[in-house]
Amino acid sequence: MADLSQGSTAAEVLAYLRTHSSEENRKGMQRFGIKVERALGIPHGPQRDIARKIRRNHERAFELWESGIVEAQFIASATADPARFSADNARAWAATFDSWDIVDGVTNLFVDTEHWKALIAEFAEDEREFVRRAAFAMIAWASVHRKKEPDATFERLLPLIEKHAKDSRNFVKKAVNWALRQIGKRSMALHSPALALAEKLAASNDKSERWIGKDAMRELNNPKILERLAKRS
Incomplete structure (x- = not known):
């Protein structure tokens, strides 16, 4: 990585990525359901290393995004400036989402912006599969990273989870489940209402709701999870 630095251009980063492509990794x-048409086959660990090496550069991030290469887009999301990243930027990037892995990587940036709550509400109502997934991936990430946010913010998101739990599309369903589990693991105060919703969904006649609820119940009733939450409270 000696050939990359904070001053590296987008062209230099892209050239570096292309020299590390791997058909075997693609x-x-x-096998994990990731679309690879735009991917070079570089694991996330090295991508994060590159992002740390080149550091934040907002303009370069947009150049990397425009390349269309998945790994470059992940690095773009890790090196863009959240304070300068607008809601319209998020909408434009989300409109290109075509695989669960890019959604889950890029939404980490979205939750660091001041627009994250409005974007969750907006994306959840979007019928596009990966845009809707983005909403619930954002909830999951925010539950972990927005440590100063009041628990009440996340409790107010539970009805949104319930509303879209009937969406049986695989990548939406799994993100709704992820969001519910992360809210329930955020604090003891949130564990109870999240578990109550999981139990309600588990008893549903709807197949998607039932899967989300049962899977969330398994994790939220895990003794290790409960022990960790008890120590925090």
Whole structure:
């Protein structure tokens, strides 16, 4: 990585990425349901290392995003400036989402912006599969990273989870489940209402709701999770 630095241009980063492409890794990504048409097959660990090496540069981040290369887009999201990243920027990037992995990587940036709550509400009502997934990935990330946010903010998101739990599309359903589990693991105060919703969904006649609820119940009733939450309270 000696050839990359904070001053590296987008062209230099892209050239570096292309020299580290791996067809074997691309095949491995496919086995996890990741679309690889735009991917070079570089694991997330090295991508994060590159992002740390080149550091934040908002303009370069947009150049990397425009390349269309998945790894470059992940690095773009890790090196853009959240304070300068607008809601319209988020909408434009979300409109190109075509695989769960890019959604889950990029929404980490979205929750660091001041627009995150409005974007969750907006994206949740969007019928596009990966845009809706983005809403619930954002809830999951925010539950972990927005440590100063009051628990009440996340409790108010539970009805949104319930509303869209009937969406049976695989990548939406799994993100709704992820969001519910992360809210329930955020604090003891949130564990109870999240578990109550999981139990309600688990008893549903709807197949998607039932899967989300049962899976969330398993994790939220895990003794290790309960022990960790008890120590925090």
